[in-house]
Amino acid sequence: MTERSWHDMGGLPAGEMDFSQHDFALWEKRVDALMTLATSRGMFTVDGLRRVLEDMGPEAFETLTYYERWIESVTRNLVEAGAFTPAELAEKLAQVKARGATYGEASLGASDG
Amino acid sequence: MAERVRVKDWRPRGFHLRTPWYLRGKTGVIERRLGEFGNPEQLAYGLPAEKKPLLRVRFTMREIWGDAAERPDDTLDAEIYAHWLEPVADAETTDAP
Amino acid sequence: MPHDHHDHDHGHGHGHAHHSHEGMSPSGHPYRADQDAPLTDAQALEIAVRELLVEKGIVTEAQIAEAIARMDARSPAMGAKVVARAWTDPAYKARLLADGSAAARELGADIDALKLVVVENDAATHNVIVCTLCSCYPRTLLGLPPDWYKQRAYRSRVVIEPRRVLSEFGLDLPDEVAVRVHDSTADMRYLVLPARPQGTEGWSEERLAALVDRDSMIGVAVPRLPAGDEAAAAG
Structure with missing residues (x-):
């Protein structure tokens, strides 16, 4: 019972700073x-x-x-x-993926601004 | 005189908690008291949360890192819930700022 | 390092004309051109979860759009306004250091439930903010954090070798300045109140605010006068 969780990273060795930046989609x-x-x-x-x-x-x-x-x-x-069940999610995911191969196609027109 | 506290050296595995590993067992001084906040160890699991006192504790880099400290007299402050702190008697020799 | 690469190497450029209907962000920049890239599992999940929450009456599309607009409206400019006021109004500065959230709201900041602690730099002390456990950040005051703030290099190293990390940002602190690192481990969020640069006496708040950028409020930079102003101040 002494394992350190991966996310608790203060003080661990790590590489140099990477300053690359992007805008969110x-x-x-x-x-x-x-x-x-x-x-x-x-x-x-x-x-x-x-x-x-x-x-x-x-x-x-x-x-x-x-x-x-x-x-x-x-x-x-x-x-x-x-909020919803795994089965409801699975059914919805199948519908979403059936609409098209890209984010734009898989989004309902009404929700796609 | 600043009040000394030591972070509990508990090491439960695999649970959500907000006491960093690198501060476990380290002694510092209370920088300020922040009031009471819901215990994240219960909130994380969707449970009703008890209110726990939260404190800001100041440590020297010497206390945290020992000989590996980049600059021993630099300091680090962190928020620690009271149930993760224990009092330190004045007589104990510690390295608090 | 491999994590937090947000581009998927899909090889598509930005701004394909036939996707212009998707529109621009409120900041006037185009959203990244994801519309013609293959649908990812995460994107499908986002669509599915959003539609389920709307169908069940938990949220509306309008509320989602409004939440995005509120977040897009937040930027380091609000923090800079707070800093500039503190530089010019000692009573405000005292209130800011005593209760950061209340003082930010005084200036109209839309900060939700933010519990803000403001830490002050001076000739003897330099403060720097991190969250080693995740990436806590005063996002309702400053907007979303930079990518480096969320990555392993910063989170791991700034608590053990802050001076070396700061030097990678181009900030070399004099020996006589003490470094004070703040790890945002719980319910507080932090803002550094930088030291007001020399040579800014009599400046307006607006002119002062323009000197204050995001990095100086995280504590990985300090405000500096533009080269021309610096020469004027020295002369």
Whole structure:
């Protein structure tokens, strides 16, 4: 019972600073907004978001982008909060993917601004 | 005189908590008291959270890193919940700022 | 390092004309051109979760759009306004250091439930902010954090070798200045109140605010006069 969690990284060796920067895509901003709205409605907390991110492990941190990790965590927290069931999610995901091969095509026209 | 506290050296594995590993077992002084906040160790699991006192604690780099400190007299402040702190008697020799 | 590469190497350039209907962000920049890249699992999940929450009446598309607009409206300019006021109004500075959130709201900052602690740089002390456990940041005051703030190099190293990390930002602190690192481990968020540069006596708040950038409020930089002004101040 003495293992250090991967996310608790203060003081560990690491490389030089990388100053590359990017703007967020619309889908990433929507993930951020979903988190803000769900927590403001008391469905879960920022600690719930962090707990799932931590449980996803270091491989997710190294291979997925920030909001790719967030949408995983938001989804799991929403299922835990009873917002929807895994089966409802699976059915919706199948519908989304059937609409098209790109984000634009898979988005409903009404929600795509 | 500044009040000395030591961060508990507990090492539970795999749970969500907000006490950094590098400060476990380290002694510092209370910089300020912040009031009470919901315990993140319960909030993370969707549980009703008890309110816990939260404190800002100041450590010297010497205390945290020992000989590896870049500059021993530089300091680091962190927020630590009271249930992760224990009092340190004045007689104990520690390296608090 | 491999993490936090936000581009997917899909090889598409920005600004394809036939996607212009997607529109511009409120800041006037185009959103990244994801519309013609293959749908990723994360994007599909975002669409699915959003639609489920809308269908169940938990959120509306309008509320999502409004939340995005509020976040897009936040930028370091609000923090710079707070800093400039503190530089010119000693009573405001005292209130800011005593209760950062209340003082930020005084100036109209839309900061939600932010609990802000302001830490002051002076001739003897330099403060720098980090979150080693995740990437806590005063986002409702400054906008979203820079990518480097969320990455391993900064989070791991700035608590053990802050001076070396600051030098990688181009900030070499004199030996007589003490470094004070703040790890945002819990409910507070932090803002550095930089020292007002010499040679700015009599400047307006607007002119002062223009000297204050994001990095100087995180503590990885300090405000400096533009070269021309510096020469004038020295003369």
